[in-house]
Amino acid sequence: MEMESQKLMEAVQNGDVSAAVDLLEQDPLLLDRIIVLGVSDTPLHAASVRGHADLVRELLRRAPRLASEQDSRGNSPLHLAAGKGHGEIVGELLSADPAAAAAARNLDGRAPIHVAAIKGRVDAVGRMVGAGGAGAAREVTDRGETALHLAVANGKTEVVRAVVGAVGGSDRAELVNWKDCDGNSVLHIAVAKKQIETIKFLLAIPGVNVNLINKIGSTPLDVLKQSPRDLQDMEIEDSLLNEGALRSKSIYPFDRDSEQIQLPQLSREAPTSPLLVSEKSPSKNKLPARKRANEISQHRSSLMVVASLIATVAFQAAITPPGGVWQSDYTVDENGNPVKEPHNAGTSIMAHNQRKEYGLFFIFNTLAFLSSLSIILLLVSGLPIKRRRWMWVQMVTMWIAMTAQVITYFIALRHMTLDKSESDVFPVLKDVTEVAVLAWFCLMGVVFVGNLGRVCLYYLRKKGYIKKKKKRAEEARALPADADEEEGL
Structure with a gap:
């Protein structure tokens, strides 16, 4: 039997129909006997993967049960034919055992x-959806992924079109809104992959829900905002907004990080079901605290x-000062x-020709360098410096670093300009430099005054002065009403 099986396998692999039939x-x-003995790679597997349609028909005519046999990797002949894209063989296998072959x-x-x-x-997918209808399109993997999820994840837009085109009615909307084990619909995945063509196609499907929320509380628009930015983001965002896309905080206006909130549990059977909110609402004090923590975290990232x-x-x-450095020693003449x-060699030319200007350049450049390094050191040190007042200290240090960098820039710019006795441009450059520096210090002054006002407001609120004023205003508004009541009595 083993000899005969081997000869049959060789005939199938070579595509020799007459030898196999003999x-x-x-x-x-x-x-x-091949079926009973459980041979992993059957002749039908070999014929299916090599695209020998005539042999597949002959083998299925003699033993239709071969269509449901699986190899050592659990692949049926239909798996192999579908993976190779042999549409005609896929059709033959589906005709032999539609239910078992498609669901294996x-x-x-x-x-x-x-x-x-x-x-x-595309051809294989179209035949399988055509034979099994919406049920075939709803077949899911162990991770709850449909063929649409896998096609979008792998950038196969034509497969997406084929599946959606083969499924009609309410089944189409249900399929497009289907969620995998992470709660992601195909639109979530398409947005994460920045597949503009697929996104536009999905948005044009009637019944698509652009505001589905996955298990981490993100809508497709949230996924776009959280992904690395590129040139396609604006077009994708416009497409989503035109279809009424919202961020989760607009749909579900609570802090998703709060332990008091239970994220909505959306089932596949009801992808558009309303959000379920825990009865325990976050306290009024915890939400502002969480908001302040998020603001400080954002400031830390920006400062870094x-x-x-x-x-x-x-x-x-x-290391490369204006004018460069000397390339050779010059200590004696000819x-x-x-x-x-x-x-x-290696010393600054500017330090040799303009010592005063180089001294200022060196001082302000060093000040900018050390100030910025101080901020980096504080941010990565792990010290408990996350309070708002420490962030203000770091912001002031950043202002010093930026101002020093601006002065360094103008010193270098004036050094690289022609001498004022040889150029008519120098007076204009001098005026521009003075105006620019003055404008910069004015801007820094406005920012400083604004933050100083915030500091003062913070301490006034902390001490309770503003709260007392509010209470007095409320009492004053209540007095006329009380007086009217007394007159009525």
């Missing part, structure tokens, strides 16, 4: 339609980015006599 005529029970799962938990969707086999940038620029300016103004 072997089967000589031993009509050969295929039945391999060791990865995927049905044949899932394999075809991942590979982008800006401080890193200033430190990089200041370091680069220190006759070997000492020169009046010697210099050594």
Whole structure:
């Protein structure tokens, strides 16, 4: 039997229909014994993966049960044919055993339609959905993913069109709004992958829900806002907003990080079901505290980015000062006599020619460098500096670093300009520099006054002065009403 099975397998692999038929005529029970003995790779597997449609028809005519046999990886012949995109063979296998073949799962938990969707086999997917209808399109993996989820995740837009086009009516909207184990619909995945063509196609489907919330509380618009920014974001955002997309905080106006809130549990059967809110609402004191913590966290991130940038620029300016550095030593003249103004290779040319300006450049550049490094050190030190007053201290340090960097820039700019006695541009540059510096200090003054006002307001609220004024105003508004009541009595 083993010899005959091997000869049959060789004939199938070579696509030799006549040789295979002769072997089967000589031993009509050969295929039945292969099924009973549980051979992993059957002749039908070999014929399906190699695209031998005539052999597939002959094998199925003699032993239809081969269509449901699985190999060592759990793949049925339909898995292999679907993965290879052999549409004609897929049709033959579905005709032999539509239910068992389409619903079989391999060791990865995927049905044949899932394999075809991942590979982008449009013809195979279309045949399977055409044979099984919406039920085939609703087949899910172990992670709750449909063929649409897998097609979008792998960028197979044509498969998405084929599946949606083959499913009609209410089943189409249900399929598009279906959620995987993470609560993501196909629109969530398309937005995360920045697939503009797929997003526009999905948004045009009647009944698509653009405001579904996944298990972490994000709508598709939230996914876009949380993803790395690129040039496609504006077009995607406009497409979503035109269809009424909202962020979760607009739909569910509570702090999602609060322990008092229970995130909505949306089932696949009712993807548009209303949000379920816990009876325990967050206290009025916890929400502002959470909001302040989020604001401080955002300020810390911004300070880290800006401080890193200033430190990089200041370091680069220190090792490559305006005018560059001397490329060779110059201590004696051609006759070997000492020169009046010697210099050594690697030293700054500006320090040799304009010592005063170089001194100012060095001081302000060092101030910007050390100030920015101080901020970085504080942010990464792990010290408990997350309170608002410490953030103000770091912001003041950042102002110092930025101001020092501005002064360094103008010193370098004036150094690289022609001498004032040789250029008519110098007076104009001098005026522009003075106006720019003055405008910068005015801007810094406005920012300083604004933050000083915030500090004062913070301490007034902390001490209770503003709250007392509010109470007095409320009492004053209540007095006329009380007086009217007394007159009525």
